[in-house]
Amino acid sequence: MNNISLKHKIISLILIFSFGLLGGCSTAPSKEDYAGAPDRLELANRGFFNFNEALDKHLLKPISKTYAEFTPQLVRTSITNFFDNIAYLNVILNSFLQGKIDQGLSDSVRLLFNSTIGIGGLFDVATPMGLPEHNEDFGQTLAVWGINRGSYLYLPVLGPNTIRNTPDLASSTLLNPLTYVTGAIFFPLLAINIINLRADLLDETSIRDEAAVDLYSFTREAYLQRREFLIYDGNPPLIDYEAMFEDELEDDSVLIIE
């Protein structure tokens, strides 16, 4: 099998998979839409989690550590900038889809400046010019549109997700110019992107490993909360953790009645 057809097969699989899952999204209110909701797919999720953790421990993490050790920080930053920039069309489109017109325009100029003056995205010249990087994706757009989160989904290789987030796997793939380059360039770039991304996360995962008593639950909860934070652009409502304290008060009153 040559590189090109392998690449096409992988991309088609991602597309079929993510559109298939979109069918599972519904706008009906669901019990799974609050923090601490049951993990309906826990058995499968934990299986894939263990698979990914093993893959990470024996392959990805050691490679990334070596990479981080021998790559100067400036080079690493440029690599991160390049891949962020080339994936930025997805951010722009979703800024507009969420009705954030000003942000969408600023993001468009950002992409233009970083791709040209920033030499193909290697340098982030836009941020100092007052065009900050934003974090948007199709999963956030669907949330803003009122689509429910759906079950938590831990995917092999790709990691934590929710059903609502899976269409983004398609949109981000289709809107990334790298998808359309030949396999001989695509696969090496993909490898660099993955290793560089993992290296950027070494500190975060070491904090997680130090803090967590149950890695799976920690990852799930932190991921779901992080998504809420992004959907609400850094100011999620306080209702959920206010509710935790309310529960306690209710429990106490039950005790008194007893």
Next chain:
Amino acid sequence: MKLNTVSARICGGGILCTILLLWAVGLVSPVTAAPTEEFAEASETVERLHQKLLEVMQQSDTLGYQARFNQLAPVISSLFDTPLIVKVILSRYWKKLTALQKSNFIEMFNQLSIATYASRFNDYNDEQFREVSKEVLKKGRLLIKTELLRVKKEPIKLNYLMHQKDGNWLIISVIANGVNDLSLKRAEYAAVIRAKGFDGLVAEIERKIEQMENSNE
């Protein structure tokens, strides 16, 4: 039910619509409460924690883990309402514990908090803390929004949920960039109790404290 869903049903969705709805039902206060004397005391609690953290960070060259732990211990023990925190975290398991188990767990959890801070705040790169705003919540609770400013890096948003106990403002939850330590631990501890029982959880936490001690030696 998700607010977005509610807003979608009532006025077609959108962030503006969601905010309007939140505002209409009084969940978003249009004006941040004026800082009164009372709230100045709450700010002081957070400032005392931040001040101590900065101190141990700035002295990280000379202070070892144990010295950082010892300096942080009295501050963390007095500024956090640990009994309420563990009660919320253990939730329905809490009532099944004996009085001795409860008091031991509170003490162990306090040690865990101190160890976590001592282990994580172990170097200094010109970080600064800054209070951003305050928000009055239900039942007299208060949310203090702060930022940890870092050189050439995005600031970390640190929000403190506070309540008053015996006239003192105490921290009951810390939310770092949207991730709330309380619900994180609640999810984790429930999973460990299900798999290994309460004693298993205690053993795991003790192991964590020990690990932090050893890896920072």
